[in-house]
Amino acid sequence: MIGYISRRVLATIPVMLIVAALVFSLLYFTPGDPAAIIAGHQASAEDLARIRTALGLDRPFLTRFGEWLWNVLHGDLGTSIFTNLPVSRLIGERLEPTISLMILTLVLSLMVAVPMGVIAAWKQGSLLDRAIMGFAVMGFSVPVFVVGYLLAYIFALQLEWLPVQGYTPLAQGFWPFLQHLILSSIALGTAYVALIARVTRATMLEVLSQDYVRTAKAKGLGQRAVLFVHALKNAAVPIVTVVGIGVAVLMGGAVVTESVFAIPGLGRLIVDAILRRDYPVIQGVVLLFSLTYVVVNLVVDLLYTVLDPRIRY
Amino acid sequence: MSVVTQTDPLSQTTAAPPLPDILPPPKQRGRIMRFYVGHPAIAIGGLLIGIMVLIAVCAPLLGTVDPTALAPAKRTRPPSALYWFGTDMLGRDVYSRVIYGTRVSIVVGGAVALLASAIGMLIGLISGFTRWLDPIIMRIMDGMMSIPSVLLAIALVAFTRGSIQNVIIAITLAEVPRVARLVRGVVLSLRDQPYVEAAVTAGSRTPMIIWRHIMPNTLAPMTVQATYICASAMITEAILSFIGAGTPTTTPSWGNIMAEGRALWQVKPYIVFFPAVFLSITVLAVNLLGDGLRDALDPRLAKRL
Numbered sequence: 001m002i003g004y005i006s007r008r009v010l011a012t013i014p015v016m017l018i019v020a021a022l023v024f025s026l027l028y029f030t031p032g033d034p035a036a037i038i039a040g041h042q043a044s045a046e047d048l049a050r051i052r053t054a055l056g057l058d059r060p061f062l063t064r065f066g067e068w069l070w071n072v073l074h075g076d077l078g079t080s081i082f083t084n085l086p087v088s089r090l091i092g093e094r095l096e097p098t099i100s101l102m103i104l105t106l107v108l109s110l111m112v113a114v115p116m117g118v119i120a121a122w123k124q125g126s127l128l129d130r131a132i133m134g135f136a137v138m139g140f141s142v143p144v145f146v147v148g149y150l151l152a153y154i155f156a157l158q159l160e161w162l163p164v165q166g167y168t169p170l171a172q173g174f175w176p177f178l179q180h181l182i183l184s185s186i187a188l189g190t191a192y193v194a195l196i197a198r199v200t201r202a203t204m205l206e207v208l209s210q211d212y213v214r215t216a217k218a219k220g221l222g223q224r225a226v227l228f229v230h231a232l233k234n235a236a237v238p239i240v241t242v243v244g245i246g247v248a249v250l251m252g253g254a255v256v257t258e259s260v261f262a263i264p265g266l267g268r269l270i271v272d273a274i275l276r277r278d279y280p281v282i283q284g285v286v287l288l289f290s291l292t293y294v295v296v297n298l299v300v301d302l303l304y305t306v307l308d309p310r311i312r313y
Numbered sequence: 314m315s316v317v318t319q320t321d322p323l324s325q326t327t328a329a330p331p332l333p334d335i336l337p338p339p340k341q342r343g344r345i346m347r348f349y350v351g352h353p354a355i356a357i358g359g360l361l362i363g364i365m366v367l368i369a370v371c372a373p374l375l376g377t378v379d380p381t382a383l384a385p386a387k388r389t390r391p392p393s394a395l396y397w398f399g400t401d402m403l404g405r406d407v408y409s410r411v412i413y414g415t416r417v418s419i420v421v422g423g424a425v426a427l428l429a430s431a432i433g434m435l436i437g438l439i440s441g442f443t444r445w446l447d448p449i450i451m452r453i454m455d456g457m458m459s460i461p462s463v464l465l466a467i468a469l470v471a472f473t474r475g476s477i478q479n480v481i482i483a484i485t486l487a488e489v490p491r492v493a494r495l496v497r498g499v500v501l502s503l504r505d506q507p508y509v510e511a512a513v514t515a516g517s518r519t520p521m522i523i524w525r526h527i528m529p530n531t532l533a534p535m536t537v538q539a540t541y542i543c544a545s546a547m548i549t550e551a552i553l554s555f556i557g558a559g560t561p562t563t564t565p566s567w568g569n570i571m572a573e574g575r576a577l578w579q580v581k582p583y584i585v586f587f588p589a590v591f592l593s594i595t596v597l598a599v600n601l602l603g604d605g606l607r608d609a610l611d612p613r614l615a616k617r618l
Binding site: 014015018019021022023026027137138140141142143144145146149150153157164247248249251252253255256259260270271273274275277279282283285286289290293294297 | 452453455456457459460461462463464465467468469470471472544548551552555556557558571575578579582585586589592593596597599600601604
């Protein structure tokens, strides 16, 4: 078991290195010249050359990558071109809203999506099943900002039940915190719920046709016990897999959701950075999101052995 | 030692009546109609996409005016008989902008689907047939897939200039790894099939084997995958334009119309509403087509998902 875990953890190191190299080369192979952006329009050729030397832009790729990686490993993601502040500090200030949004969305989505998938599979072919599957196709197709505006229009502007935009830190009380995040979580979670519900239904359909489910029914177990104890437990591996893969959907969606609901998180940070061409910030945020994604999927991999003791690599 | 004699079961069955020399030709039109009735998702999705393509092509003929014409005196008019979808804060006709915006989504969706399929197919074939390159290519693909695709596209566009070409390139690069993986999987599963081994033994050259034996088998999953890529490319384009990193504001696209309507959406929700409806319907149509094609082309997969 420990051998398996350490092998899996070690196996992610090359993936992380490749991700880091890709994120770094984004900036390296950019047609635009960071030195020209820093220097501004009126800079002379000598000025540009001086800035390039100062930033180390004239050195070879591998040297610069090695140095950058060394700094990243020490928590130094570079300095923002626009604000002149360390990127790691800018990211640190924006972490809480994004983490809160993602976790709330994850929890809400799982609470909704898994029962939806189970019910759809149980009542396969019924009107309820069709409605749930119809919702799943819609959920995939309606972009996150459309859902966001729709929800905000109905529940915040028309019904005035919830605040339209903004964010309140958890430190100022749980209720205001939840009030500000609930609409954005639902908007962000729609595509995620659709994805999970679809896979849950498909896996449950497969599991429900197995012999042990028939046995469980035959020995007189109640419907709920059959569905949630015997069937869902055995359907867990594909569901957990898609929950992990879907985190990419959440991360991409968070960028947009934060713009719609004016949440001061990492998504806002990267959008502002794009508009200002603040490359180190973009690089830092993308790197952080990607490495988190790798870790999430590592955790999913490790969960397999807990969920299904037969899995031993 | 005794010889076991077996009676051949085939010799005792009577032969089937011979088939007529010429079979009546199947009724073509009836078959096509039956196909659409049997696959409503393909019919509805295809029809909606057809309408959207038609709108994109005929945009100048649909009662539109210049989508970029400014009319500061007629700012933020609500929808009316004259301005069907109202006007935005620069007085531009939202109806015309939305209709012309169809072009961007259709072009981006189609181009990304084609390009990503072609490049991904090439990479997948190389990876599947070149044993020493395979681990290298696949690790790079794993790395690219570890960057959430929307973020990868955002980063790529942010590091270049915002233009439709760059948007297409960025989204294509973000989608390629998925296709490459798919094609490589098909290649690996087919490479050891007896009929491919037979072709190798018979002396067929690798390009011939790829063309005759491998490519036809990737066609069905690739078509389905390409449809999903098209849908996701349309959404990604809208996201990029919405956050101001995509299609330049001089070309109306559903994403940047919404981006411009964003500041006013609480008081003038229609500026955001109409492009949102068009975008959602189009993506829904493409996804419906994808689901329908998947069910029709790959019944095994349809049962699983």
